[in-house]
Amino acid sequence: MAELQTEVLQKLDASPTATLTSENDFPTLLFTALKAALDSLHSKEMITYETRETDYNVLTAEGQQILETGSHEVKVWEIVHRLGEFRIADLAKQDEFASDPASAKVGQARAFKEGWIKKHPEDKTKIISGVDSINDVTRSLLETISQSGSLSDAATVADLKKRKLIVAQKKVAFTIKKGVKFALEILKEYTDLDADMLASGKWQELTFKPYNLKALGAPAMAGALHPLGKVRHEFRQIFFEMGFTEMPTNQFVESGFWNFDALYVPQQHPARDVQDTFFISDPPKADPPRNENGELLTEYWDNIKQVHETGKFGSLGYRYPWQGDESLKLVLRTHTTATSAAMLYKLAQDPRPARYFSIDRVFRNETVDATHLAEFHQVEGVIADFDLTLGDLIGFMNEFFGKMGVKQLRFKPAYNPYTEPSMEIFSWHEGLGKWVEIGNSGMFRPEMLESMGLPKGMKVHGWGLSLERPTMIKYGVSNIRELLGHKVDLNFIEGNPAVRLDQEA
Amino acid sequence: MPTITVNKADLFKSLGREYTTQEFDELCFEFGIELDEDTTDQDRKEKDGTERPPELKIEIPANRYDMLCIEGISKMLNVFLSREEVPNYRVVAPADGELQQITVHESTHQIRQYISAAVLRGIKFDQARYDSFISLQDKLHQNLCRQRTLVSMGTHDLDKIKGPFTYEALPPQDIKFVALNQTKEMNATELFEHYDKDEGSRHLAKFLHIIRDSPVYPVVLDSNRNVCSLPPIINSELSKITLDTRNVFVEITATDKTKAEIVCHILVAMFSGYCDEAFTVEPVKIISPHNHESREVPDMTPRSTTAEVSYINACTGLNLTAEEMCNYLKRMSYIARPSATDKDLLDVDIPVNRADVLHQCDIMEDVAIAYGFNNLEKTFPGKSGTIAKPLPINKLADIIRLECAMAGWSEVMPLILCSHDENFAYLNRKDDGNTAIKLANPKTAEYQVVRTSLLPGVLKTIRENKKHALPIRVFEVSDVAFKDESYERKSRNERHFAAAWCGKTSGFEVVHGLLDRVMAMLRATFIEKDSGADGYWIEGLKSDTYFPGRAADIWYRKKGKEAKVIGSFGVLHPSVLKAFDLSLPVSTLEINVEDFL
Known part of the structure; x- marks a missing residue:
């Protein structure tokens, strides 16, 4: 290799035109060997060369x-x-x-x-x-x-x-000329500046190899946050910017009372079916609802019973025999709205404007597939205030989703047992060229709020969405199992970029 | 949400015009139903070579039982488009005044105590109407009737049976009849055995459990003691409805009284339009003195209620007059007028099919829908200022998460549910029965308990990432949960921090180093056990989870409190590695972080 390089330099020096061609000067040499020698000399700027490719034909x-x-x-x-x-x-x-x-x-x-x-x-x-x-x-x-x-x-x-x-074949030939650093002797090139060179001052005499700017640098020794954790952080920031207090959702197990009855979900509702909800076998059952002082919320309990069974607060009720035992069954919460209900009950003891949010894990007894897992994260927001209007909710949703870079919204009437009106939130998806559902929202029903003791003039807006769906869209993940759970690829976690919801994907 | 398939041409004909898919989608969107699919451009070939006509698949909100058939969808949309008015459903007794009767025996009390009924006189079926009639009953059975457990309905050709009828509960062997689509007479016990075995009866077999273990089964009999139906399972072949049937006897049995009437109202409201005298129904006399349920059914009188003008305006943010509201409500199939006595009230008549209306908030919503959600002025709830605050435990968790990531570890997010073995046996831990929350109805063994440790999820994540470059350094800060009798919900969450290192060597000191780092960042000082100072120390631990001599308890003493063990770390025992299908050494760390709040 070194010998061939020296031979190139010597022949070039001897050439009267200071130009060599591979077919004349190296007619028998393998093209790959010659190219390696030329590349090495070229990287040291001792020569320049040009590649010529010609097509020709040979007989079959x-x-x-x-x-x-x-x-x-x-x-x-x-x-x-x-x-x-x-x-x-x-x-x-x-x-x-x-x-x-x-x-x-x-x-x-x-x-x-x-x-x-x-x-x-x-x-x-x-x-x-x-x-x-x-x-x-x-x-x-x-x-x-x-x-x-x-x-x-x-x-x-x-x-x-x-x-x-x-048949056609290609012939490769080179034309070689002197480079700016042409010399007959090949100097040793150093790749890196080291402490010894600095100390001795020798760096001044040394030749350094040019850096390959087309290659990637050394991998950073980086830790990483999970993409869902990063998107959760973005959402939390948006809530904080808008004055929301985080709810204590660190309670996976709920009673039927808080998860369903308090939210005016009737006891025969399909959501309370074993096909949809995880029930708990051990511990066997909850205590009736009570406050921090351990006092039973008897009046609230009775209100809930009546509002389901016979109607109250201007409501006809569902008119079925309401069972206290059903209410005390323990479940894995199917939504964080169970916590919202408990927070609103607390608020009813001292009604004042409030904004609450949570982002936490919820559980559904789903058959697992590409878009469904038995667990996912629910993002939930609640606004309680006097004289809130439906227009306020729509306006607020525009502002909230606008902070995520989602600008074009429209609202579809929908049904939800605990909100009325209920609105599904759709946004225009440019890539898919259609309106896609991005969340649910509504005004909590009077049956739910007045049972707690909230005054009639106080309205409560709520909305929710999953954390996984926007994350999947943001990071182009099509299977939820590649995002949440133990089957997630660590290289994906370590390689995913910052979220920046307000920036285009 | 139920999805209803309707013939596209028939629906558009009833709406009086053609719609493009997009136009119809818009109409659905405004009204609050959802066009799921338009099959016009699809391959509609059936297996037998015939081609289905173009169809629309429409999703209906779960509380709009009156839109589970084309009759209801077209009626509601026509009213919404102001092309039609709400029908005035009328109960008309026969000319001779002789009503059909059902006498209810007290024996039914122990199995399915309520019955309702109606007669659709002079109805005209064709194939499409007949199919829709059957399909509506199916949809109601699936949804409102909760798979026939709460309510079930039977519809009969009245001219093939003879009233007065009785509703009784009899021992199964005494109920003998030829069931619908059968040829042989069987008693109910034999019939159940037949359905159990017969491949073609799967759709019925799933309902048998509702009454199977009862000593008596409910049965509707005619005056000749012919069985009309065995609710909630099957009708008799005798009373089968055909395209030529002109008089339909509807019986509805239930354990839920309210829903029985709703089902009756819906069936009558949807199909009385096809009677000679449209929108009329012949009443049936129920004689049921033992439970005070004697009455004439159905009562098709709209429910009269009131709604406050000020409430509707306050909720919607609109400023409508009572008259304007009434016009909007008309399009949502109400009959409403301003109250003669109170300026702030509307008198509202709610037709029987609108069983979803419970409160004036439902009426308010319908004003908003008719006005158009997307036409409402977008305002902002800016009157009250609130101050944001994070949940302290989440704030603490974020500190640990960021420190770990900055130290070069990667965050993982496995599931909270796991198998009992993963939580206990795989970690060489014993279940004392007082620790883990157990699930009653998981679909798979993967979801048996709520984790009491973060380790199973972290180790499974490593197992699934064997191709990752070594070493693997992962962590999680999240909740586990425990049984706890002292809480209302008999359980509590606890925030844990766990980390695991997997490489060619054990990594014991690496995990130890991460602990020290996190402790330092949480201002916990490394102290001597006996110094009495605040901080943490570690002590050798004998545990089957860890490799002998390579494990330690982590002790923490918080200001003024007694020192306690908050967690442990160590090299995992080879049997634990084997259980989690790991072939390389792994060191783990797990602590409860609640004490750092």
Whole structure:
């Protein structure tokens, strides 16, 4: 390697034109070996070089055969010319075609086309000669190509390629000239500045290898936060910016009372089915609701019973026998709204404007697939104030989602047992070219709020969405199992960029 | 939400115009139903080679039982578009005044105590109406009737049976009849056995449990003691409805009285339009003195209530007059007028099909829908200032999460539910029965308990990432939960921090180093056990979870409080590694962080 590099430098120095070409100066050298030597010299700026690629053609085995013994069509004519009339079917059996009987057909077709042979006027199974002398054009074309690699007429070259008599090849050649740091001796190049060089001052005399700016740097020894954790952080920031207090959702187990009854979800509602909700077998059942002082919330309990069973607070009620036992069943919370209910109950003891939020895990007894897991995170916001309007909720949603970069919203009437009106929130998705549902919202029902003791004039807005869905959209994840749970790829966690919800994806 | 499939051409014909898919989608959106699919451009070939007509699949909100068939959807949309008015449903007794009767026996009390009924006189079916009638009953059975447990309905050709009827509960062997689509007479016990075995009866077999273990089964009989139906399972072949049926006897049995009437109202409201005298129904006399349920059904009188003008305006943010509100309500199928006696009230009549209306908030919502949610002025609730505050335990968790990430560890987020073995046996830990919250109805063994340790999830994450470059350094700060009798919900969450290191060597000192780092960041000083100072120390630990001699308890003494063990760390025992299918050494750390609040 080093020897070849030295040879290049010496030949270049000796060349009167200060230019070398690979075909003249290194005709026998392997192109890869020469290229390696040139690249090394080039990186030290001792030479420059230019690569020339030329196309040329070589004969195939069949082409070579024709060059030696003549074309198939000539052989056919010669047989017919020699023997007079001849049976077509016997052509392939002639000695000329012994090595490749199939070529008889090719020759016969071309000879017909050239007019060298023709059908016997009386016997169509026989052929006779059409001309007295011929010229083997194919052979002379191939002869030219074997010497010069090409023909002036591109169409003829293409035809020969099609006839599989020649194939194209590439020839690589180099033209080499002196570089700005040309010298006959190759200097040692240093890759890095080290402490010794600094101490000795030797760095001033040394040559440093140029840095490869096209390669990536060394991997950073970085830790990483989970993408869901990062999106959760963004959402929390938005809530904090808008004056929301975080709710104590660190309570996975809820009673039917808080998870359903307090939210005016009737006891026969499908959400309370074993197909949808995880029930707890141990511990067996909850205590009736009580406050921090341990006092039973008897009045609240009775209100809930009545509002379901007979109606109260201007409501007709669901009119079914409400079971206290059903209310004391323990479940894994199906939504964080169970905590919102407890917070609103507390608020009812001293009603004042409040804003609450939470982002935490909820549980559904779902069959797992690409978009469903038994666990996911619910993002939830609650605004309690006097004289809130539906227009306020819509306006607030525009502001809230606007902070996430979601600008175009519209609202669809929907049904939810504990909110009325209920609105599904849709946003225009540019990529999909359609409106997609991004969350749910509504005004909590009077049956729920007045049972707690909140005054009629106080309205409460609530809305919710999953944390996973916007995260999946942001990071282009199509399977929820690749985002939450133990099957997540650590390289994905370590490689995902910052969230920046307000920036375009 | 139920999805209803309707014939597109039929629906648009009833709406009086053609809609493009997008136009119809917009209409649905405004009203609050959802166009799921338009099959026009799809391959609609059936297996038998015929082609289905273009159909619309429409999602209906779960409380709009009156829109579970094309009749209801088209009626509600036509009223919404002001093309039609709400029908005036009328109860009309037969000319001779002789009502059909059902006498209820007290025996039904122990199995399915309520019955309601109606007669649709002079109805005209065609194939589409007939299919819709059957389909509506199916949809009601699935949704409102909770898979027939609460309510079930039977519809009969009245001309094939003869009243007065009785509703009784009889021992199954005494109920003998040819069930619908059967050829042989069987008693109820034999019939149940047949359904259990018969492949073609799967759709019925799933309802057998509702009455199977009862000593008596409910049965509706005609005056000749012919069985009309065996609720909630099957009708008789005898009373089968055909396209030629003109008089339909509807019986509805239930354990929920309210829902029985709702079902009756919906069926009558949707199909009485096809009677000779449209929107009329013939009443049935129920004789049920033992539970004071004797009455004539159905009562199709709209429910009269009031709604406050000021309330509706306050909630919507609008400033509508009572008259304007009444016009909007008309489009949502109410009959409303300003009250003659109180300026702030509307008198509202709610037709029987609108069983979803419970409170004036429902009426308020309908004003807003008719006005258009998206036409409401977008305002901002800016009157009251509130001050934001994070939950302290989340703030603490964020400190630990950030310190770990800054120290070069990666955060993982496994599931909170796990198998009992993963939580205990795999970690060589014993379940004392007082620790873990157990699930009653998991669909798979993966979800048996709520984790009491973060380790199973962290170790499973490492197991699934065997191709990752070594060492693997992961952590989690999240909740575990424990049984706790002292709480109302008999359980409590606890915030834990766990980390695991996996590499060619044990990594014991690496995990130890992370502990020291996190402790330092939480201002906990490393102290001598006997110094009495505040801070943390570690002590050797014998535990089957860890490799012998390579484990330690972490002790923490908080200002003025007694020192306690907050967690442990160590090299995992090879049997634990094997249980989690790990072939390389792993060291773990787990502490309860609640004391750092």
